[in-house]
Amino acid sequence: MVDPDAEPDAGDGTTGAGAATAVDADDRTGTDASAAASARHPWTLQRKLIVTVVAITSFIMVLVGVATSAILGGVLEDGLNSRVTSAAERTAVLVRGYIAQGWTAQEILEEQPQQPGFLLAIQTPPNAPTAAVVESDTTVTELTDDQIGDLADGLRSETPSVVTIDGLGSFRVEGQPSGASVVVVGISRDEVASSIGRMLTTIGLLTAGGLILLALATAWTIRAGLAPLRAVAATAERVSALPLDQGEVSIPERVPAHQADPRTEVGRVGEALNTLLDHVGTSLTARQRNEERMRTFVADASHELRTPLASIRGYSELSLRALSKDHAAATIETTESSLERIQAQSLRMTRLVEDLLLLARLDEGQELVYGAVDLTRLALEAVGDARPAGPDHTWVLELADEPVQVAGDAGRLNQVVANLLANARTHTPEGTTVTVGVARDRGTAVLRVHDDGPGIDPALRDELFERFSRADRSRARQTGGTGLGLSIARAIVDAHGGSITVESEPGSTTFEVRLPARPRDPGPAASEAVDGAAADGA
Structure with missing residues (x-):
């Protein structure tokens, strides 16, 4: 017998639902197929x-x-x-x-x-x-x-x-x-x-x-x-x-000029792409140049550090060998000499590392303590320090009647002048006249270092302010320092909102530093430093 009140067979309901689901799936499949066909053949x-x-x-x-x-x-x-x-x-x-x-x-x-x-x-x-x-x-x-x-x-x-x-x-x-x-x-x-x-x-x-x-x-x-x-x-x-991910890259491809006419709407698109490609090409060239500079920088830094490290290692081995001998007097003398050389090379490495650290901090906008700086007095003291170091050179001062003051870091600006004078002393022969001048030019403080030496090699002039740039590629110690002096000078001047340039020809070389003669607003700390310096002067 069949119970009339019994519920319908679940299997029938499931079958109907499955059939409906299958129909819906077929509809969705047909719709998806149509959409896919439209996507494959867009107008x-x-x-x-x-x-x-x-x-x-x-x-x-x-x-x-x-x-x-x-x-x-x-x-x-x-x-x-x-x-x-x-x-x-x-x-x-x-x-x-x-x-x-x-x-x-x-x-x-x-x-x-x-x-x-x-x-x-x-x-x-x-x-x-x-x-x-x-x-x-x-x-x-x-x-x-x-x-x-x-x-x-x-x-x-x-x-x-x-x-x-x-x-x-x-x-x-x-x-x-x-x-x-x-x-x-x-x-x-x-x-x-x-x-x-x-x-x-x-x-x-x-x-x-x-x-x-x-x-x-x-x-x-x-x-x-x-x-x-x-x-x-x-x-x-x-x-x-084009392979743009490595190596020296250039983008010669451009939209033809007759199809990049800015007077038409479509032509402006071509002109915009050409402008973009020019910008990308320039950026890639700059990237390549920066990579080359970085490789050169790493090689130069490694070279500069390798020499003192080798010296330290050599003298330390010499000291150890001396200590292994029985001659006490000779051992003391050798050990003392080795320690002196180790100390000298350590100081040399310390100066190099400090210069690199200074450049890095200047690039980040740090390391400056602003105050009122008398550029005239600074030049006078720098020339006074340079005379004993270069007695074979003639040092001349050309100063303005009134002091020229700027807002800046006195220690760093003194380092700029000292580096310029050391550069003139090192790369010019005996008897060269070095003239240091300070003047005011329409709200700008100007410091010039001029010498009548042989001038700068034109091939070196474009990279003169680059790091580890030296006229003597052999890096002999007697011909100069590490090649960071002028790059540090430029970094300090740039951090002060100024500029440094050079003009050179045989018999006349002039480095010119321009700084804002009136104090800028470098920030609250700098303003307090300037106010404090003014109060001290009062």
């Missing part, structure tokens, strides 16, 4: 523009054709109405005598020939109506009773009406009284329909031809207008294939 901009232009133009031309046909049809129908009214009035008078003699419509048309498509119907009570029409070959054909019935059914008013007669077509008809009779005159509408048909055919052909020409012209115009975009895409593709 190009050129195709979208052509289809849009042609579709809008087609719609407009169809509307124009329909409106023109309606207007022309109305004009032709009005003309036909006038013809029917005039013919009806004239015929009603003309056939009055024939009707009195009992003539039929066919006999009258045979007696009085009319143009093809002319219809005549006569109703003389109590006689049956007669009607006839002139065929296209000018023969006269009598209308049947059914055709006369169609004609009678179409006559509903005294104004011209349109009547469709089976087997004959559509006529514009009008009735006029002629004595005791009624005369109905009709003219075929075939001529009007033929004129409208010819006009629609002409409009259709012209529209189709015009749309084809429009599509071709639009395609050519759009293709020519989008040529710069294709050139941009091609250039970008070629650039993307």
Whole structure:
């Protein structure tokens, strides 16, 4: 037995749900397939523009054709109405005598020939109506009773009406009284329909031809207008294939000049890409140059540190060997000498590391303690320190009548002047005159260090302020320091918001430092330092 209150079989419900799920999955699969097909075949901009232009133009031309046909049809129908009214009035008078003699419509048309498509119907009570029409070959054909019935059914008013007669077509008809009779005159509408048909055919052909020409012209115009975009895409593709991740890099690819005309919208895209490529090329060149500088910097720093380290190692080994011997006096003497050399090389490494640390901190905007600095006094003291170190040089001071003050770090600015004087002393022969001048030039403090030495090698002038830049590539200790002096001077001057330049030719070399003569606003700490220095001066 089956319990009528039992719940439906869960299996049936599951089967129905599974079928619905399967149908939904099929629908989703079909939708996904359609979306994937659309994604695989996207419309190009050129195709979208052509289809849009042609579709809008087609719609407009169809509307124009329909409106023109309606207007022309109305004009032709009005003309036909006038013809029917005039013919009806004239015929009603003309056939009055024939009707009195009992003539039929066919006999009258045979007696009085009319143009093809002319219809005549006569109703003389109590006689049956007669009607006839002139065929296209000018023969006269009598209308049947059914055709006369169609004609009678179409006559509903005294104004011209349109009547469709089976087997004959559509006529514009009008009735006029002629004595005791009624005369109905009709003219075929075939001529009007033929004129409208010819006009629609002409409009259709012209529209189709015009749309084809429009599509071709639009395609050519759009293709020519989008040529710069294709050139941009091609250039970008070629650039993307270049190896830009390592080594010396150059980007020779550019959008052709005639396709990057900034006077056009699309041309501006090409010009923007060329500008971007110029910027990227410049950046890559700078990156390559920085990498080369870094490699050179690491090599130079390693070279500078290797010599003192080797000395320290050598002297320490010498000391150990001396300690292993039995001669106490010789051991003490050798150990003392070795320790002195180790100390000297340690100091040399310390100075190098401190210079590198100073450059790093200056690059980060640190290491400056601002205060009021008398640049005139600073130059005077620096020359006083340089005279004992270079007694074979002639030192000359050219100072302004009034002190020239700047806002800056006195210790670091003193280091700038000392480095410039040491550079002049080291790289010029004995008897060279070194002139140090301090002046004010329109709100700018100017410090010049001039010498009449042999000048700077032009090949070295461009990298003179680079780190580890030295005229003597052998790095002999007697010809100069580590090559960091001028780079430190430039870093300090840049940190003060100034500039340092050099002009050199045989017999005349001038280093010029320009600093703001009026204190800048370097920050709260600097402002307090300047105020404190002013208070101390007071």
